Structure formats: C-alpha cells, structure tokens
Amino acid sequence: MERDGLPCSEVVAAVCDALDAKGDALPLYLLRQSGFAVALPANACFGGCNLYGLDVRPGTCGRRGAIGAMRRCWASQAEPVCSVYEAANLDCLAVPLRQACELWGYGRAVVAELALPSPSTFTPAPGWCEEDARGYMVFEGPGDVDGRRVVLLRDVVQWIVKARRCPLRVAVKDMVSDLAATWAASWLYITVPGDHARAMREDDCFSGERSFWEQFAQDDTAASCGLLGLLYTMREHWGADGLPDADQVQRMGLQALESAAVRMDVAHALWGWGTVAVPATAADASPDALADWPALVAYRKANPGSDWGMGNQLDILRSELERRMDGRKETKSAALDAMAKELGQGSRQSLSKVLSTERKRAKQVASAATPRRCAMARR
Numbered sequence: 352m353e354r355d356g357l358p359c360s361e362v363v364a365a366v367c368d369a370l371d372a373k374g375d376a377l378p379l380y381l382l383r384q385s386g387f388a389v390a391l392p393a394n395a396c397f398g399g400c401n402l403y404g405l406d407v408r409p410g411t412c413g414r415r416g417a418i419g420a421m422r423r424c425w426a427s428q429a430e431p432v433c434s435v436y437e438a439a440n441l442d443c444l445a446v447p448l449r450q451a452c453e454l455w456g457y458g459r460a461v462v463a464e465l466a467l468p469s470p471s472t473f474t475p476a477p478g479w480c481e482e483d484a485r486g487y488m489v490f491e492g493p494g495d496v497d498g499r500r501v502v503l504l505r506d507v508v509q510w511i512v513k514a515r516r517c518p519l520r521v522a523v524k525d526m527v528s529d530l531a532a533t534w535a536a537s538w539l540y541i542t543v544p545g546d547h548a549r550a551m552r553e554d555d556c557f558s559g560e561r562s563f564w565e566q567f568a569q570d571d572t573a574a575s576c577g578l579l580g581l582l583y584t585m586r587e588h589w590g591a592d593g594l595p596d597a598d599q600v601q602r603m604g605l606q607a608l609e610s611a612a613v614r615m616d617v618a619h620a621l622w623g624w625g626t627v628a629v630p631a632t633a634a635d636a637s638p639d640a641l642a643d644w645p646a647l648v649a650y651r652k653a654n655p656g657s658d659w660g661m662g663n664q665l666d667i668l669r670s671e672l673e674r675r676m677d678g679r680k681e682t683k684s685a686a687l688d689a690m691a692k693e694l695g696q697g698s699r700q701s702l703s704k705v706l707s708t709e710r711k712r713a714k715q716v717a718s719a720a721t722p723r724r725c726a727m728a729r730r
Contacts, residue, residue, distance in 0.1 A: 360426040367418050369454055377450055378553055379414055382443040390554075390576070391417065395440050417444055447553065449534070465620035466648060466693040468627040470497035475615060476510055476625045485610050486542035490549065501540050501548050501612040504585070505594060507624050514623065523589045527582045529621045530613075536578040538617045542610045553577035557584040557607045584608050620693065627652075638662025644671045651694050659705050668706070 370377060379391040393413040397420035410416060420441050451457040479502055481488050488501050504526070511522040530539075540548040541555060558575035575583075588595055588605060600609050618624040639662040641647050647667045651657075659665060668690075675686040687699030696702055 363421060363426045366455070367422050370414075370418050373454075375554075377446060377454075379417060380445045380447075381440065382445055388445055391444070397440055417441065449536070465617065465689070466645065467616040468619050468625075470495055470500075470616070472628045473497070473616065473619065474626045474628065475500070475502065478506070479625075484544065486544050487547050488542065488612065489547055490540050491547045498616070500615040501542070502615050502618050502624065503542070503609075504611045504613055505589075505609060507613065507618050507622060508589060509594070510624055511622055519593060520590050523585055526622070527585055530578070531582060538614050539578070539581070540612045540614070541607065542612055548612055551578070551581070551611070555580070555607060557581050557605075557611075581608070581611055623692070623695075638664050641667060643667065647671075648693050651696070655695070659708075665706075668702070 370379070380388040381391050381395060382388050391414060395417070396412050397416035410419060417440070421444075424441060448457075479488070481500070485503070488503075489496055490499050490501060492499055508519070508522050508526055511517070511526065512519055515522065529535075536551060536553075539551040541551050542548045554576055556576050557580040584605070585608065588603070588608065595603065595605060600606060615625065619627065638650065638657075641650055641663055644667060647664060650664070659668075671690060672683070672686055675689070676683060684699060687702050691697060691699050691702050694702070
C-alpha cells in the first residue's frame with residue numbers, strides 16, 4: 352500500500368486472489384514465538400469467537416479459513432489490523448520472502464551474478480556419472496543436455512575436502528554459507544531413480560523418517576523442509592564423524608539429503624568443481640586487447656601471476672566491481688568475493704590488494720610528473 356498508494360481493499364483483494372490462484376505452490380506459514388515458523392496447520396482456526404467459544408465451522412480453518420478471514424477482516428480497514436475477536440492467528444500468517452518479492456515486489460531481490468561456464472567447454476570432475484542408482488543427473492528443460500547436468504551435493508562436498516585439503520566440517524560450512532540465500536533454491540534439484548532430476552520444492556522434507564505421531568504434530572517446523580531444511584540437515588549429519596554410509600542413510604531416513612543435487616555450472620562457479628577448457632588464444636592474448644570481464648577471467652586463468660598493470664586489466668576490474676555494486680546489487684565485500692572466485696584469485700583480500708597497490712602506483716606516478724610540469728611552466 353505504501354509503495355503504490357492503493358486502497359487497502361484493492362491490495363487485500365489482489366493478495367488473496369494470488370493466494371487462491373497459486374494454491375499449494377504458494378505455501379502459508381504460521382509464526383511461532385517459541386521457534387521457527389511452521390507450515391500452516393489444517394486445524395488452525397480463523398473463525399474468531401462466538402458465544403460457544405472458537406468458531407470452527409467448515410471453511411474457517413486452515414488455508415481456506417485464513418484467506419477468508421483476510422478478505423473479511425482486512426479489506427474494510429484503513430490498515431490491515433486484525434480484531435482479537437476475529438482470529439489471533441491471522442496476525443501471525445507469513446509467506447516465503449522470495450515469493451513475496453516475485454509476486455508483489457516486496458523487498459529487493461539481490462541475486463548473485465555468477466560467471467557460469469559454457470557447457471561446451473566444461474568437463475565434470477573425475478568420478479561423475481550421468482546415471483546411477485539415484486537417477487539421471489540431468490533435469491528436464493529446453494536447451495542442450497550438457498547445460499542441464501547436475502551433480503550430487505554429497506559428491507561436491509567430498510571433492511572440496513580433497514581439493515582444499517580441509518576437514519569435512521569446514522567444507523560443509525562453506526557450502527552451507529554459499530547456499531544460504533533465497534535465490535539458491537533455484538539451483539537445487541532432487542534426483543529421482545530411473546528418471547530425470549526434478550526441481551527442489553519447498554515441501555521436500557530432509558529431516559528423515561518421522562513417527563506416526565510426528566507426522567501429525569503441529570510443531571513440524573519449517574526447518575525440516577525446502578532450502579532451510581536442506582541446509583539444516585547438512586549441518587546436522589555431515590560433520591566431524593564423516594558422511595553417513597548406506598546403512599545409516601537407510602536407518603535415519605536421509606534419502607532426500609543423499610539425492611540433493613546442484614546445477615553443474617553453479618558447482619563450478621561457487622566451488623571450482625570440474626574444469627573449463629581455456630581457449631588456446633587466451634594464453635597468447637595481449638592484455639591490451641581484452642574487451643570485457645569474461646575475457647579478463649580467461650586471460651588471468653591462462654596467465655596466472657602476470658602483472659596486473661599491463662594493458663587495461665585494471666580498468667575492466669574496476670568497471671566490473673562498479674557494475675556489480677550499481678544500485679547496491681551486492682556489497683563491495685560480496686562482489687569482490689565472487690570476482691575472486693571467478694578469477695581463481697583466492698580471496699577478496701588479494702583483489703583488494705591489487706586495487707590498492709595500483710592506486711598507490713598511480714599516485715606516485717602523478718606526484719613524480721608534477722614537478723616536471725611545473726619546471727617546464729617556469730621555463
């Protein structure tokens with residue numbers, strides 16, 4: 352309402368219409384003071400009170416009751432205010448932040464821009480198979496098959512341990528950190544035995560098998576499902592004791608976690624998994640002829656350790672940093688982190704050092720040139 356200046360009734364009607372149209376694809380949650388938000392229980396009452404207590408007539412509970420109460424309680428108000436006599440639960444309704452942004456423009460989508468490799472130049476890490484007992488490592492969709500390949504997160508984290516020579520808990524911590532963003536869900540898939548991988552859904556449960564009574568518990572927290580559930584379960588079960596073996600996976604009901612996969616090009620952009628063939632011309636290219644950021648990335652990978660001061664490398668580096676920070680799409684630290692990974696530079700500190708060193712060199716050149724110009728002016 353504040354953004355568009357629309358009447359409350361129109362905004363409420365638009366929100367409720369979207370909830371009706373999307374159905375279960377747009378899940379509703381109930382905030383809890385004691386912990387995580389929970390998926391909206393079917394018996395959550397929104398009918399208010401009457402002389403006999405809570406009004407639990409058909410249509411006053413669950414999703415249908417929530418949308419009906421929104422139309423009834425909010426549309427006639429100057430602001431969305433809920434009467435305690437109508438339904439206290441209504442004030443605690445929530446939707447996923449990502450979908451609120453996509454549908455209604457709430458907040459601001461900050462999507463990391465990754466330098467994804469071309470499928471034609473990318474080679475998976477050794478050991479990757481296009482098909483195994485968990486299913487085909489390809490998701491359905493338009494375009495070439497090579498651009499739709501996925502790799503199991505389990506395999507990637509094991510590769511990180513070997514490639515970086517780090518403990519498993521460190522590799523898992525880094526992976527969770529890189530995936531802890533709302534847009535990361537679009538990179539993730541679930542492999543299906545005998546079929547293509549499918550996109551991960553927000554109702555995919557990763558917490559393992561639950562008892563008969565746990566399946567009907569209202570406090571089945573949202574931490575078990577979707578992206579949040581995946582990251583939570585990774586931290587819980589991929590730790591100091593190593594990855595669970597087949598018997599432990601079966602016993603603890605972690606099949607969903609074992610089937611979680613990520614797009615192959617994203618795995619390379621985030622963690623360096625797999626290799627990209629550098630064009631033969633990149634090694635011999637002149638730093639004066641570099642046209643854009645991808646060209647600089649190819650040049651630096653083909654010529655590691657070469658002088659940053661040659662050609663227009665620094666101009667491209669600064670332009671790319673400004674582009675990523677334009678409109679505060681990313682913070683400077685986040686932008687430098689992503690750029691360092693793409694360049695194979697190691698860390699943002701190394702890029703910051705490059706930029707600061709060149710600034711000092713430019714000042715020294717300018718100060719050295721100033722006396723000569725003054726002397727020439729006196730002559």
